[in-house]
Amino acid sequence: MSGRPQVAEVAKPAPRRIALLGVGTVGRALLERLRALDDPRLPLGLVANSRRRLPLIGASSPRAWPDALAQGEPHDGSGALPGLAPGDIVVDATASAELAAWHPRWLRQGLHVVSANKLGLGGPLLRQHEIRALATxxxxxxxxxxxxxxxxxxxTLRELRAGGDRIGAVVGVLSGTLAWLFDGYDGCEPFSARVRAAVAQGYAEPDPRVDLSGEDVCRKLLILARTAGYPLEQAEVRVDSLLTPALAAAAPDHVDAALAELDGPLAERAARTARDGKVLRYVARFDAAGARIGLEALPADDPLAVGRGCDNRVAIWSTRYRDRPLQIQGPGAGAEVTAAALLDDLLRIVAS
Ligand SMILES: NC(=O)c1ccc[n+]([C@@H]2O[C@H](COP(=O)([O-])OP(=O)(O)OC[C@H]3O[C@@H](n4cnc5c(N)ncnc54)[C@H](OP(=O)(O)O)[C@@H]3O)[C@@H](O)[C@H]2O)c1
Known part of the structure; x- marks a missing residue:
């Protein structure tokens, strides 16, 4: 007998499979990243859009999935995903309210969840509480x-709180689309032309009212505020929408024509703001006194005013950042960075 110690064979755990729901701009960018990374710890097991899905057929490479999906089996867009087992990971790359309601159910089933869908944590407060309680x-x-x-x-908010800080206030430019629309806007060019350019270049949603209504920013503010320890419901946030009543009510075919309604009032406001040496920014803020979202005139050297393009800018006041806020700035929109954020979360899970 040799002197080498006997080492028992330990069965390797099966790789966690990923179910990707949503193969639009973000979902496709994630597939590309998974393909480039080619990490055996991240096998794709299911891909679905609202109409088709490719069922679990064992771990397989991301390369095969996007084209095959068109030949997948019919899917009703539900979050019931047969074949998934505890430990598998559901990635929600949709904006579906129906799927957001599934987030707590998936967690209860022992699945992990990774989401770009803001309606999970930014929907009803009860759902956010459920998700936080189950994600343990x-x-x-x-x-x-x-x-x-x-x-x-x-x-950062979580780490500050874990270190004993109380978050006093958060102020930010949270919409990359609205940041882009107001970056350099002085009222000379029709605002509607900028909106059309943003849609054409993919910065804004196909129906730009999703951005202009402040609804998307409101979801983000709710997620930030709740994470910071402010249990807000949507009704408690004062949202000053950029939409006029007619634009808000326009049928999809008439949105483009109705956009011109924004031109006069916004040009006037931009001119007035420029005369005061300021710039317009669509700002979200909350503190102990409340939460509000809307267009604000800021000094040109205000930290929230200096970012470029689609940059998000956020200032956080807390116990340790009492006099001068902690500031975080950088590209905060677009399929590439969003998909990278999903992948970061996936990697954190498989490394855990
Ligand atoms: N685009 C960005 O730059 C960006 C940045 C940050 C966050 N996000 C967020 O990321 C999410 C996805 O954005 P996106 O731009 O990729 O949207 P998108 O291009 O409109 O794609 C949405 C995808 O979701 C699918 N889908 C919708 N309902 C579904 C359901 N019930 N079950 C399965 N699939 C469903 C759609 O399928 P069908 O084609 O069959 O409808 C489509 O494949 C959204 O929550 C968005 O707010 C996007």
């Missing part, structure tokens, strides 16, 4: 892509 004991809920597309915003 080895079950993970990845939220890095929901606000700031992976900028270290939620993580």
């Amino acid at each position: 004991d080895g079950r993970h809920y990845g939220d890095a892509a929901t606000v700031g597309a992976g900028l270290p915003l939620l993580r």
Whole structure:
């Protein structure tokens, strides 16, 4: 007998499979990243859009999935995902309210969840509480892509609180689209033309009212505020929408024509703001006194005014950052950075 110690064979745990729901701009960018990374710890097991899904057929490479999906089996868009087992990871790359309601159910089933969908943590407060309560004991809920597309915003708030800080206030430019629209806007060019350019270049949603209504920013503010220890419901946030009543009510075919309604009032406001040496920014803020979102005139050297393009900018006041806020700034929109944030969360889960 040799003197070498006998080492028992330990069975390797099966790789966690990933179910990707949503193969739009963000979902496709994530597939590309998974393909480039080619990490055996991240096998894709299911890909679905709202109409088709490819069922679990064992671990397989991301390369095969996007084209095959068109030949997948019919899917009703539900969150019931047969074949998944505890330990598997559901990635929600949709904006579906129906799927957001599944987030707590998936966690209860022992699945991990990684979401770009803001309606999970930014929907009803009760759901956010459920998710936070369930994402324990080895079950993970990845939220890095929901606000700031992976900028270290939620993580920082959590770490500050874990270190004993109380968050006093958060103020930010949270919409990359609205940041882009107001970057350099002086009222000379029609605002509607900027909105059309933003849609054409993919910065804004196909229906730009999703951005202009402040609804998307409100979801992000709710997620930030709740993470910071402010249990706000949507009704408690004062949202000053950029939409006029007619634009808000316009049928999809008439939105483009109705955009011109914004031109006069916003040009006037931009001119007045420029005369005061200030710039317009769409700002979200909360503190102990309340939460509000709307267009503000800021001094040109205000930290929230100096970012460029689609940058998100956020200032955080807390116990340790009492006099001068902690500031976080960087690209906070776009499929690439959002997909990278989803992948970061996936890697954190498989490394846990
Ligand atoms: N685009 C960005 O730059 C960006 C940045 C940050 C965060 N996000 C967030 O990321 C999410 C996805 O954005 P996106 O731009 O990729 O949207 P998108 O291009 O409109 O794609 C949405 C995808 O979700 C699918 N889907 C919708 N309902 C579904 C359901 N019930 N079950 C399965 N799939 C469903 C759609 O399928 P069908 O084609 O069948 O409808 C489509 O594949 C959104 O929550 C968005 O707010 C996006």
